[in-house]
Amino acid sequence: xxxxxxxxxxxxxxxxxxxxxxxxKEIIGNLTDVGINVNEAxxxxxxxxxxxxxxxxxxxxxxKN
Numbered sequence: 011x012x013x014x015x016x017x018x019x020x021x022x023x024x025x026x027x028x029x030x031x032x033x034x035k036e037i038i039g040n041l042t043d044v045g046i047n048v049n050e051a052x053x054x055x056x057x058x059x060x061x062x063x064x065x066x067x068x069x070x071x072x073x074k075n
Contacts, residue, residue, distance in 0.1 A: 017054070020046075024058035 020041070027037050034055055041051035 021058045
């Protein structure tokens with residue numbers, strides 16, 4: 011991924027898109043369009059929804075790569 015500041019911006023954007031009713035599939039598509047892989051995109055969405063703590067997401071991504 012990128013710096014923590016950029017990651018925070020991405021997560022904030024995901025929260026806003028989710029609040030607007032954008033589907034996870036669309037969000038994943040947008041994130042992959044800008045170079046984020048699917049597994050990382052799913053982790054960021056989970057983090058944005060508060061399902062995981064940030065370090066758990068990074069650990070899960072590392073385990074899959």
